[in-house]
Amino acid sequence: MNDHLKGVLLTSTGVLAIVPDSILIRLIDAPHLTIVFWRAALTTLTLFVALGIYYRKALPSRLRDMGLTGIAYGILSSAGISCFVLAVQHTTIASATMIVATTPVFAALVSRIFLGERLSLRTLLTIISCLGGIGIITGGGNLGGSGFLGEAFALGTAIALASSLTIARAARHMSMIPAAALGYLFASLATAAFAAPSQMQPADFAYAALLGCFFIPIGVSLLTLGPRYISSAEVSLLLLLEGTLAPLLAWYVLDEVPAMRTFVGGAIIIAAIVISNLAALWKPKGAARHRAP
Numbered sequence: 001m002n003d004h005l006k007g008v009l010l011t012s013t014g015v016l017a018i019v020p021d022s023i024l025i026r027l028i029d030a031p032h033l034t035i036v037f038w039r040a041a042l043t044t045l046t047l048f049v050a051l052g053i054y055y056r057k058a059l060p061s062r063l064r065d066m067g068l069t070g071i072a073y074g075i076l077s078s079a080g081i082s083c084f085v086l087a088v089q090h091t092t093i094a095s096a097t098m099i100v101a102t103t104p105v106f107a108a109l110v111s112r113i114f115l116g117e118r119l120s121l122r123t124l125l126t127i128i129s130c131l132g133g134i135g136i137i138t139g140g141g142n143l144g145g146s147g148f149l150g151e152a153f154a155l156g157t158a159i160a161l162a163s164s165l166t167i168a169r170a171a172r173h174m175s176m177i178p179a180a181a182l183g184y185l186f187a188s189l190a191t192a193a194f195a196a197p198s199q200m201q202p203a204d205f206a207y208a209a210l211l212g213c214f215f216i217p218i219g220v221s222l223l224t225l226g227p228r229y230i231s232s233a234e235v236s237l238l239l240l241l242e243g244t245l246a247p248l249l250a251w252y253v254l255d256e257v258p259a260m261r262t263f264v265g266g267a268i269i270i271a272a273i274v275i276s277n278l279a280a281l282w283k284p285k286g287a288a289r290h291r292a293p
Contacts, residue, residue: 007229008238014222015241017215022093022246023253024211025085028204035208036085037195040078040187042212043220047181050217062178070179073167077183078190080160083153091150094247094258095137098266099154101243102130104236105273106162107169114166122276129272136265180220236277240270 001009028035055062063070087096105127111117119127138151164183168176200208227235243266250256258266 003229007226008234009226010222011226011230011235011238012241014219014226015238016245017219017222019242019245019249020215021084021211021219022088022097023249024207024215025088026093026250026254028207029201030199030204031194032086032089033191033194034196034199035089036082037188037191038200038205038208039085039211039216040081040184040191041195042208043216044181044184044188044212046213046217047177047184047220050221051178051181059178062175063182066174066179066182069167069171069174070182073164073171073176073179074182074186076160076164076167077180078186080157080164081183081187082191083156083160087150087153087157089150090153091147092247092256092258092262093250093254094256094262094266095147095151096154096157097243097246098137098262098269099134099151100157100161101240101273102134102269103158103161103165104232104239105130106158107165110159110162110166111169115170122279126272126276130269133265133268133272136261136268138265139261175224177221177224180224184216231281234277234281236273240273243270 025035025039028038030038051062052059066073084096084100087100105123108117108119108123109127112119134151134155138148168179247256247258247262247266251258
């Protein structure tokens with residue numbers, strides 16, 4: 001198997017693993033921060049057990065070697081982890097996942113600010129189009145209602161994850177899986193005071209266990225490994241799978257019909273990202289070689 005196919009398979013499988021995330025979050029009947037805690041705590045436990053088996057006695061040194069880079073990545077991903085749960089609880093799954101799908105676009109913007117990477121005209125137009133799509137999804141900036149709060153949390157998720165991706169780009173020499181485990185650890189510690197076991201029924205624990213012990217660890221691990229083998233454009237296209245499949249699954253399982261503005265705004269976001277990244281993939285190799293970093 002060549003590296004490109006390996007990257008596509010790892011990334012697409014990782015995306016498919018996180019598609020049920022928003023559905024299971026919605027099925028848990030507990031206070032929002034309690035859900036954040038149990039989802040994060042179980043994922044932390046699973047990831048550290050897996051890392052302990054893989055690295056064995058070298059795990060503490062791996063964590064130390066990440067230094068401030070790993071801590072910064074963990075803090076930012078922790079913010080994204082928490083905001084995503086709150087987004088799904090306060091707005092439709094379609095709205096939340098469509099906004100989160102713009103993460104690679106915001107990553108380009110954050111990379112421009114902090115890494116000095118040049119924004120091409122194509123990327124700039126994509127950012128403007130995606131911001132327009134987000135504006136339509138949020139109702140043109142209508143500040144009323146729980147829905148807008150959820151969409152604001154979704155936007156916070158995209159920005160936090162984009163910032164963590166920028167850190168990962170700047171530290172390509174190290175694996176970010178231990179740092180991802182730190183992110184879930186930080187999220188669980190920040191919400192531990194709100195996690196009374198009495199607020200969770202057996203079915204809720206079952207849903208949380210499915211997330212924390214299966215879907216999320218698999219998704220996080222594969223989405224950390226896959227992008228090493230394929231371009232950022234291909235990663236962006238594959239990440240759109242969640243933005244399209246999760247709303248369809250919510251429609252089927254929860255009978256949650258997205259609002260028309262979500263359809264319109266989501267279509268603009270998907271079209272902008274697809275067109276932009278197809279253009280990047282079709283760019284002549286010679287041009288890509290001479291492109292400024």
